[in-house]
Amino acid sequence: MGSLADVLDGKIEVPYEIIPHFPRSTVQGHAGKLVFGYLSGVPVVCMKGRFHYYEGYPLWKCAMPVRVMKLLGVTHLVATNAAGGLNPKFEVGDIMLVKDHINLMGFAGNNPLQGPNDERFGPRFPPMNEAYDKTLIREAKRIAKELGLENIVHEGCYTCLGGPNFETVAELKMLSMLGADSVGMSTVHEVITGRHCDLTVMAFSLITNKCITAYDSNDNPNHEEVMDVGKMRQDVLKLFVQSIVKYIKQTEDSINP
Numbered sequence: 001m002g003s004l005a006d007v008l009d010g011k012i013e014v015p016y017e018i019i020p021h022f023p024r025s026t027v028q029g030h031a032g033k034l035v036f037g038y039l040s041g042v043p044v045v046c047m048k049g050r051f052h053y054y055e056g057y058p059l060w061k062c063a064m065p066v067r068v069m070k071l072l073g074v075t076h077l078v079a080t081n082a083a084g085g086l087n088p089k090f091e092v093g094d095i096m097l098v099k100d101h102i103n104l105m106g107f108a109g110n111n112p113l114q115g116p117n118d119e120r121f122g123p124r125f126p127p128m129n130e131a132y133d134k135t136l137i138r139e140a141k142r143i144a145k146e147l148g149l150e151n152i153v154h155e156g157c158y159t160c161l162g163g164p165n166f167e168t169v170a171e172l173k174m175l176s177m178l179g180a181d182s183v184g185m186s187t188v189h190e191v192i193t194g195r196h197c198d199l200t201v202m203a204f205s206l207i208t209n210k211c212i213t214a215y216d217s218n219d220n221p222n223h224e225e226v227m228d229v230g231k232m233r234q235d236v237l238k239l240f241v242q243s244i245v246k247y248i249k250q251t252e253d254s255i256n257p
C-alpha cells in the first residue's frame, strides 16, 4: 500500500519546509513533501499534500507549486482531488474525469492570476474553454475500459469552493442547477495556473461522499470519511495514473523520438 508518491522508483523526497518561500501543509493527511522519481520509467514529481484557500493562503500561493513544476521542466499536470458527488449517478469510490470546471471563487474576482501578469509564464488573458485536454480525457476513458474500470469512471464538471466547511443543502441545490457534478476545495486554481503557463492538463475527482441534497437526511460529510475512501481507492488510483502517465510518455516519444 501507499500513495502514488510512495511507489516512485529512485525516490527523492523534499519536505516543503526546506524549499525557500514554499507554503507549508497544515491539513491532516497531507504530508508536505515534493517527491521526485520515476513512474514506469517516466520522470515525475508528485505533491504529497497541496495547499488550500481555507488554510489561509491566497490562491496564487496555493497554486505556486504548479509554476515551480513548469520551471523544473514539467509538461503535463495530472491534478487529482477528493470531492463530493453531486451528480446522483455517482457512487462513493467512483472517479470523475474533469471535462470542465466552474470557477466560483473567480465569480467574486478571486483568481490565482490576479495582480501584475508575469509574461514569462503566460498571457494576461488566457483562454480557459479548453482547459482539460480532450485527448487525455479520451485516452483515460480507453484506459479505464482496459483496466475494467468503465463502470466507475465518469466525466463531469468540477467546482471548487473556498471551504473549509462542507456545503449546505441549498448551496448544493444551486451548484447542481449550475451544472456541477462534483464539489471540492482545490484544483481549479492549480489548473488555471497550469494552463496559463501552457501545461497540458488533466484532472479527476475521487468521489469520497455523496452530496446531501435532502433536508431529511441524517448523514454528515466529514474529513475522516474522505480520507478513508481515499485509502480504500489508493491502489486503483495508482494503477490508473500510472497507465495515463505511460500513455503520455509513449505519445511524447512518438512525437520527439
Ligand SMILES: O=P(O)(O)O[C@@H]1C[C@H](O)[C@@H](CO)O1
Pocket: 027, 050, 052, 080, 081, 082, 083, 163, 184, 185, 186, 187, 222, 223, 226, 227
Ligand atoms: O485536497 P483535496 O481537494 O483533494 O481535498 C478535499 C478538500 C478538503 O481539503 C478535504 C475535505 O475532506 O478534501
Ligand SMILES: Nc1nc2[nH]cnc2c(=O)[nH]1
Pocket: 082, 083, 084, 085, 161, 163, 165, 166, 167, 183, 184, 185, 208, 209, 211, 221, 226
Ligand atoms: N467542498 C467539498 N469538498 C469535498 N471534499 C470531499 N468531499 C467534499 C464535499 O462534499 N464538498
